[in-house]
Amino acid sequence: MKEVYICRQEEMADGNVRILRVDGLEIGVIRHKSRFYAYRNLCLHQGGPACEGVRMPGVFDDVDEEGRFLGQKYDEDDVHIVCPWHGYEYHLSDGTNVCDPRLRLQKFEVSERGGNVYVSV
Template sequence: MSEQVLVCPSDELKEGTVRVVAIGDVEIGIIRHKGACHAYRNVCPHQGGPVCDGKMMPQVEDVIDANGLFVCQNFKEDDMHIVCPWHGYEFKISTGEHAVDPNVRLKRYDITERGGNIYVTL
């Protein structure tokens, strides 16, 4: 049976921020990105680091010229990642998937905003 738990008032989670909350013995990171909220267990699947305590940054993409030579790197602003502070593993904020291997992912929780509050479903 699932249970919805109040996390915080909606206006306390500003765009581009993360709030880590403890619900029982589980830490969950709530991330607001592009107006939507995403909730992930604060455990990196690599070695258990506190992934939601990491930085948010856009994906870095290589620019390759017509001859196949590296030109530079750009930030891909429409693909934001959260970066685990322990070993730099990157996960897409919108899906929780690892930036390179989609089979590696963060544990995702359903999240709801209603009545001016944010709830996570356990």
């Protein structure tokens, strides 16, 4: 594996995405809550640019102790990457598809050293 320089940490604000091309691969590097994530920019549905979609909290049903449905809420701790082509959603934390955990975006290791951000390819 080789390490590829992405940027200085301060050059990429929270919520930003950088798309890079390395050895024929398109990789999306996403910064969220000061952490960096890197995935192949290829949706498993029909090859859309998954990392270029919006990121939003997952939605869950709020149910009380007696099983009554109280509505839906956002889970700010479970952010999803939403492919812009057809809305396939993946967990930002690990790249697994929200509906089918057998589907997973190809993940790349991101490291930070000396204020610089690198991805291992």
